[in-house]
Amino acid sequence: MKRFFLGVAALVSAASMHAGDDLDSLLSVELQGIQVTSTRALKKTPVAYTDMSQEQLKAVNFGQDVPYLLSLTPSVTMTSDAGNGIGYTSLRVRGTDPSRINITANGIPINDAESAQLYWVNMGDFASSVQSIQIQRGVGTSTNGAGAFGATLNMQTENVGLKPYFALDLSGGSYYSHKETLRFGTGLLNGHWGIQGRLSNIGSKGYLDRAFTKLNSYFIQGGYFSDNTVVKFITWNGQEQTYHAWNYTSKYEQSLYGRTYNSCGEYRDEQGNVHYYDGQTDNYHQQNYQLLWNQHLSRLLNLNVTAHYTKGDGYYEEYKSGRKLVEYLPKGTWYDENPKLRSDLIRQKKMDNDFYAMVASLMYNNHEGVDAIVGGGWNKYSGDHFGLVKWVKNAPEGLELLPDFEYYRNNSQKTDWNVYGKMNYDLVSGMSAFLDLQYRHIGYKMQNPGDWYGANPDGKTVIDDKFNFFNPKFGLNYDITPHHKVYASYAIAHKEPTRNDYEDNLGTELKAERLNDLEVGYKFQSAHFSAGANIYWMSYKDQFVLTGELNNIGEAIAKNVGKSYRLGIELEAAWKPINWFRWDANATFSRNRAKSWEVTLMDGSVENLGDTPLSFSPDVIFNNIFTFDYRGLKASVQSQYVGDQYLTNTGFKSYQTLDNNGKMTDVSMMLDAHFNTNIDLSYTFGLKQVGVKDMTLGVTLYNVFSAKYDNNGWAAPAFDKQNGKVIATGWDTSDLNEAGFAPSAPFNMMAHLSISF
Numbered sequence: 001m002k003r004f005f006l007g008v009a010a011l012v013s014a015a016s017m018h019a020g021d022d023l024d025s026l027l028s029v030e031l032q033g034i035q036v037t038s039t040r041a042l043k044k045t046p047v048a049y050t051d052m053s054q055e056q057l058k059a060v061n062f063g064q065d066v067p068y069l070l071s072l073t074p075s076v077t078m079t080s081d082a083g084n085g086i087g088y089t090s091l092r093v094r095g096t097d098p099s100r101i102n103i104t105a106n107g108i109p110i111n112d113a114e115s116a117q118l119y120w121v122n123m124g125d126f127a128s129s130v131q132s133i134q135i136q137r138g139v140g141t142s143t144n145g146a147g148a149f150g151a152t153l154n155m156q157t158e159n160v161g162l163k164p165y166f167a168l169d170l171s172g173g174s175y176y177s178h179k180e181t182l183r184f185g186t187g188l189l190n191g192h193w194g195i196q197g198r199l200s201n202i203g204s205k206g207y208l209d210r211a212f213t214k215l216n217s218y219f220i221q222g223g224y225f226s227d228n229t230v231v232k233f234i235t236w237n238g239q240e241q242t243y244h245a246w247n248y249t250s251k252y253e254q255s256l257y258g259r260t261y262n263s264c265g266e267y268r269d270e271q272g273n274v275h276y277y278d279g280q281t282d283n284y285h286q287q288n289y290q291l292l293w294n295q296h297l298s299r300l301l302n303l304n305v306t307a308h309y310t311k312g313d314g315y316y317e318e319y320k321s322g323r324k325l326v327e328y329l330p331k332g333t334w335y336d337e338n339p340k341l342r343s344d345l346i347r348q349k350k351m352d353n354d355f356y357a358m359v360a361s362l363m364y365n366n367h368e369g370v371d372a373i374v375g376g377g378w379n380k381y382s383g384d385h386f387g388l389v390k391w392v393k394n395a396p397e398g399l400e401l402l403p404d405f406e407y408y409r410n411n412s413q414k415t416d417w418n419v420y421g422k423m424n425y426d427l428v429s430g431m432s433a434f435l436d437l438q439y440r441h442i443g444y445k446m447q448n449p450g451d452w453y454g455a456n457p458d459g460k461t462v463i464d465d466k467f468n469f470f471n472p473k474f475g476l477n478y479d480i481t482p483h484h485k486v487y488a489s490y491a492i493a494h495k496e497p498t499r500n501d502y503e504d505n506l507g508t509e510l511k512a513e514r515l516n517d518l519e520v521g522y523k524f525q526s527a528h529f530s531a532g533a534n535i536y537w538m539s540y541k542d543q544f545v546l547t548g549e550l551n552n553i554g555e556a557i558a559k560n561v562g563k564s565y566r567l568g569i570e571l572e573a574a575w576k577p578i579n580w581f582r583w584d585a586n587a588t589f590s591r592n593r594a595k596s597w598e599v600t601l602m603d604g605s606v607e608n609l610g611d612t613p614l615s616f617s618p619d620v621i622f623n624n625i626f627t628f629d630y631r632g633l634k635a636s637v638q639s640q641y642v643g644d645q646y647l648t649n650t651g652f653k654s655y656q657t658l659d660n661n662g663k664m665t666d667v668s669m670m671l672d673a674h675f676n677t678n679i680d681l682s683y684t685f686g687l688k689q690v691g692v693k694d695m696t697l698g699v700t701l702y703n704v705f706s707a708k709y710d711n712n713g714w715a716a717p718a719f720d721k722q723n724g725k726v727i728a729t730g731w732d733t734s735d736l737n738e739a740g741f742a743p744s745a746p747f748n749m750m751a752h753l754s755i756s757f
Contacts, residue, residue, distance in 0.1 A: 036156040038361035038375045039107050039143040040134050044424050044432045046475030046487035048519055048534040049136040061127045062171040062750045063179035063202050065120040067091035069127055072623045074570045074586040075137055079712035081245040083207030084175055084745040088121050094566055095592050095617025096150025099498050102143050103153045107359050108308040109145020113381035113414045114499035116146045122238040122286040124215030125200035128181050131156045138536055139491035139517040142420035142438040144359050144377035147495040149515055160194035160223055163187045167756040174748035177204035195222040207745035209262040211245035228296040237287045244280050248740030259743045267321050277319035284314030301364055308357040315350040327452040328389050328407045334396030343394035353383035369426030376419035383412045410447035410456045417441055436473035442496050449503045467512050469494035488520045504557045511542040511560050531573040538566040545614055563595040580630040592617035594649050599719045607726050612651040618643035636680040645671035647715035655717035657730035669739045674709030678702050696754040706746035715739040
């Protein structure tokens with residue numbers, strides 16, 4: 001793969017460098033990247049990582065969320081509720097779920113403090129404002145925010161360039177999908193000032209029924225730039241509305257209603273007719289502010305200080321059928337008369353949260369073989385969770401508290417701070433040692449997180465946990481020759497439980513996770529060919545792994561397992577024999593296992609299944625890209641193979657139950673292996689006579705062979721013993737609905753146009 005090695009000089013945007021540009025101005029552009037250098041891997045850092053430049057991102061950015069743009073990088077799989085990559089999507093690396101992936105923008109943590117995830121739907125078209133992305137696989141280097149427990153994704157937002165520009169990006173295609181992006185920049189004004197920004201609108205009806213997405217966003221930054229100082233203020237927002245598509249559907253339901261069937265919002269009237277509630281939507285607004293100061297102190301020292309604030313506010317609304325009213329309404333005379341009264345109702349679950357952060361780093365380079373960084377960050381989160389009853393079909397007489405009766409409320413407070421020191425030291429010619437030490441403290445207070453009436457009557461704190469982690473990392477890098485290098489590293493990382501872990505395991509004493517990560521790699525680089533191999537051994541204690549089950553709001557449930565491991569090899573190669581053709585490929589072969597996995601049988605007894613495959617962790621991932629680029633005409637053929645994925649950690653591929661004809665049948669609990677191919681065609685030309693610097697016309701064909709595969713799923717069977725052997729079975733005699741799947745779209749397409757002035 002083409003490497004974008006991040007040094008200060010490499011942070012200058014190639015598009016911004018023109019003959020005659022003032023060198024001091026170029027230095028000010030370089031300084032804009034210092035805020036990410038402290039948390040990124042550099043050329044001598046002995047970890048596995050992949051960089052994607054702005055040019056590479058632009059080549060695939062036609063409306064899909066960031067996980068789809070990164071899907072062809074090593075060891076990555078992604079999910080999409082709507083089936084076409086627009087809306088709720090997520091990213092997994094080496095089988096690690098999204099809550100274990102640390103994500104930062106300009107060194108500032110942007111994972112949600114409680115769930116530890118980044119909901120990309122709140123960051124619509126953020127890729128259009130990104131200068132570069134680095135994915136570190138494994139523990140990686142020390143960073144700020146949520147513990148990196150399998151991968152780190154580090155984004156640097158776009159530089160304020162030296163030259164003014166104005167650009168328009170348009171996309172449109174299948175499922176009424178569309179993207180409109182307006183980009184602009186003033187360049188440097190009077191040599192010291194600049195403004196740059198973006199306005200975006202993205203929408204889609206989705207592949208699944210009613211799984212629409214509406215995303216509006218902007219990104220604005222302005223700053224002062226001199227030869228030694230950069231001060232920037234950045235703000236961006238995301239306003240999203242998506243129709244729920246998180247129930248997934250069983251294979252039985254798909255056989256009746258088709259692959260696009262979506263049960264979210266479904267209800268029946270008195271005559272038994274099926275309807276779908278129009279308001280079954282998720283609605284959220286997120287506003288981000290960053291103030292960055294980068295200072296070149298001397299030839300040896302650079303300083304970065306960044307302050308950040310995020311405001312989040314939103315809700316999701318649901319039609320619920322046949323609910324017990326005692327869960328939602330205050331007890332009164334109606335309760336004395338009929339405590340089991342049920343009714344259809346509409347509810348909202350709301351969030352209102354504030355997140356503050358400050359990070360700083362001091363970088364030292366003596367230009368004689370010693371690079372050192374001292375840094376850290378402090379984060380504070382405060383979040384309110386509450387629910388409203390909007391409507392009750394069979395409201396008890398005398399109940400005058402509707403509408404908008406608040407039936408629960410709780411608050412959470414989380415403080416997270418860390419300090420770290422890193423150093424690269426040249427031991428001998430070609431060999432350098434890397435040392436990275438981090439101390440991290442987390443304090444988490446939570447009121448009763450129950451979401452029913454009376455769950456939190458006195459507002460007491462029921463969870464008050466503190467975690468103190470020491471995360472050391474060290475390694476060696478050896479440049480054998482200018483073309484060959486080897487490296488090895490060993491790292492220890494810890495991770496605290498998330499809010500969902502607490503909610504889904506109330507009454508259970510949760511443990512922090514610990515990861516020991518060994519990475520050994522080799523890289524070869526020449527003018528026309530590059531290749532690399534990375535072997536990893538990730539050994540976990542008390543790892544939280546997805547069980548395959550979903551909670552009552554459609555989110556995946558995880559639980560502590562005693563010991564588990566991930567062992568694999570990642571291979572990469574790139575070949576460019578001639579100027580107009582390039583061949584890139586990468587593959588991951590892995591073994592992912594939980595040790596001594598236990599299940600509870602229907603009679604309450606516990607059985608040990610021994611070593612079992614970890615859920616959502618394919619043993620094989622292979623990506624292949626052919627790129628042809630000749631005189632403005634560009635064609636790319638992108639293929640991906642993802643192996644089988646278990647939906648549970650039990651090792652069972654299916655469960656047994658009776659079908660509607662009374663015949664014993666096996667119901668799949670697997671995401672079957674799939675092979676998918678995309679083709680991108682584009683032509684770039686200039687129309688300078690009418691003021692157009694360049695124009696690109698293109699079309700991208702997704703899943704050209706219409707492979708029918710599922711990108712995500714869940715399974716929650718019962719377990720029993722039959723002839724002395726544990727089996728997975730349905731909870732009822734005839735139960736075909738204990739596993740759900742999220743289908744991906746068949747062949748679809750997007751046309752795109754980009755114009756720069």
